[in-house]
Amino acid sequence: MQDIKTDVLIIGAGSGGLSVAYGASQMGADVTLLEGHKMGGDCLNFGCVPSKALIAAGKHAHAMTTGAPFGVAPVQPEVDYAAAKRHVHSAIGTIAPVDSQERFEGLGVRVIREFGRFVDARTVEAGPYRIRARRTVIATGSSPFVPPIEGLRDVPFHTNETIFDLMETPEHLIVVGGGPIGMEMAQAHRRLGIEVTVLEGSKALGKDDPELAAIALERLREEGVDIREDTKVERVSGTAGAITVHTSKGDVTGSHLLMAVGRKANVDKLNLEAAGIEYDRAVTVGADLRTTNRRVYAIGDAAGGFQFTHVAGYHGATIIRPILFGLPARARTDHIPWATYTDPEIAQVGLTEAQAKEAHGDAVEVLRFPYHENDRAIAEGKTTGLIKVMVVKGRPVGASIVGAQAGELIGLWALVLANKLKIGAVAAMVAPYPTLGEISKRAAGQYYVPRLFESDAVKRVVRAVQRWLP
Missing domain, CATH: 3.50.50.60 (FAD/NAD(P)-binding domain)
Structure with missing residues (x-):
């Protein structure tokens, strides 16, 4: 030794x-x-990097089928699933030297x-x-986390640690778990032409603001992902290529099984x-x-x-x-953002609307602005989504976004919460036009609408001043 x-x-x-x-x-x-x-741990090898690489492959395939509104004739993509996985491993290999x-x-x-x-x-x-x-x-x-489901150990199944090494194309992927990992993988595989069924014992994307989650889930269902909520898995049976998941609402049989129920x-x-x-x-x-x-x-x-x-x-x-x-330091959680990389993305920092109202009651103001009123979103056909900002006495305590690039947009609000800035700091920001970043500025501006534009007192002052101005 x-x-x-x-x-x-x-x-x-x-x-x-x-x-x-x-x-x-x-x-x-x-x-x-x-x-x-x-x-490099889980993120590089089995999590963040490979999942986003596979999501990118799915986005390219999906783009080939959705160009009609832009004058581009849709075509059915020829997907090479193994090549998509090689892209995943290429991304890992490119980043690996840093770690x-x-x-x-x-x-x-x-x-x-x-x-x-x-x-x-x-x-x-x-x-x-x-x-x-x-x-x-x-x-x-x-x-x-692999739950003790009857029969599970007797059938082949995947987790995020093995799914990215699967090179054969699944015919029908059953995903157990409707959290971020499960939903990201479900949509990516569906866009690559694979039948996908998601089984969730409670509510899919249940940790996110329910209004925002509903918007994302509607898109996934429109794309053909079969999402079954409030569906308890009771046991699993079958063999490779023909796996049956027995649930509280009936049986589902598929070729491959992905367990994504937590960590x-x-x-x-x-x-x-x-x-x-x-x-x-x-x-x-x-x-x-x-x-x-x-x-x-x-x-x-x-x-x-x-x-x-x-x-x-x-x-x-x-x-x-x-x-x-030897100096003191403490970790905070109130400024930690997170994102789910479905399309549309969901991002959160600080308190959700429900959490803010529970903590602050009637003192909470919820500022909202929809993607469909943003010029860049209109130009790119990405009008599905909205932002909500929770404000208490002029200071944001949380922000929730669903829509294109939500994971990028939430960074501004993480900065605001980390530094305890007031809503006026975002309202005063000049965002380049046209960008999705204007969504955050327009949301912040909603704080002043009732205080300036809907105030009779302000209107009386303005009229009085106007009479005295030369």
């Missing part, structure tokens, strides 16, 4: 772990990074390709190494008890992201809460301050 002493030990080389490794090493700390699987072992070793990080487990409060064993660190960061991420934090193999670290479904942390062992932090999916790549990166940046300088 080889002994290593290090300033910072990071367990997991996903988004959060790599953020800490980069920052700490560049500021002079001795950094050791453990990764027992793939550098590679070679790059981080070049930055001075000691990279060990082994899984780690605690043996005491300060020591982690990884393969032939025993590592003692001043500070340890758990950044092990999460993996697909679980990767904490089981860490032997956290040996280090005095409490956990349940994820590691227990405070607002400072410290665990019950004061020398150990947990970030990203391993710490529970929002399971987004950008949150892991944010957590990583947050804990650099305490682990390198």
Whole structure:
């Protein structure tokens, strides 16, 4: 057993772990990074990057069938499913060097390709190494949750960790789970010419504003995705190519099965008890992201809460301050945005309309502006969608968007909430014309409509001033 002493030990080389490794090493700390699987973690290899690459392939196919309003004759695309998957792997391969072992070793990080487990409060064993660190960061991420459904283990099924390696074209893909992963994959596969059925035990896209979710789900249904809500999966049977999912509302038979019912934090193999670290479904942390062992932090999916790549990166940046300088730092959640990359996209930051009204009651004003009144959306035929901004005493507390490029547009509102800006900051912004960005400015302007344009007092003042002006 080889002994290593290090300033910072990071367990997991996903988004959060790599953020800490980069920052700490560049500021002079001795950094050791453990990764027992793939550098770059879930996002690069099984999540964000491959899913968006497959969605892009679906968009190209869909565009060939929807050009009639623009004078372009629709044609039925010839889809090479395997080639679409090669595009997915090309995207992963292009990004991979940024997250590679070679790059981080070049930055001075000691990279060990082994899984780690605690043996005491300060020591982690990884393969032939025993590592003692001043500070340890758990950044092990999460993996697909596979529910204990009767018969599931006896039939072939996919998760997001295997679906992108499937090269044969599914005839009929059954997706269990109507959350973001399930709906994104459902629409992408449907656009590539595959029959798709989604089974959701509750409401599809149930964590999003229901008004916005309904708009996105209507589009998916129009495109031919069979979405069955309030449908409980009871058991699974069959063989490869003929899998039957037995539900509370009847049986569904398809050629392939994708399980997309959620994720679980990767904490089981860490032997956290040996280090005095409490956990349940994820590691227990405070607002400072410290665990019950004061020398150990947990970030990203391993710490529970929002399971987004950008949150892991944010957590990583947050804990650099305490682990390198001993200074306090706390992670916030009120300014964290997220997006679902269906078409139309759904994006959210801060409180939804329902959450804002529950928290602030009648003090909430909901500002709305539809895509169909935006000139760029009209020119491009992307008029489906709207924005809602929740405002309390002149300060936005949340924004919800459904429509084209919602994931891009939400960034402005994330900036507003992060810096606690007032609605006037967006209203005063000059957006280039014509852009979808004007939607945010027009929504902000709605705050002043009753205060300026519908106010009898303002009109009386204006008339009085006009009489005195030369």
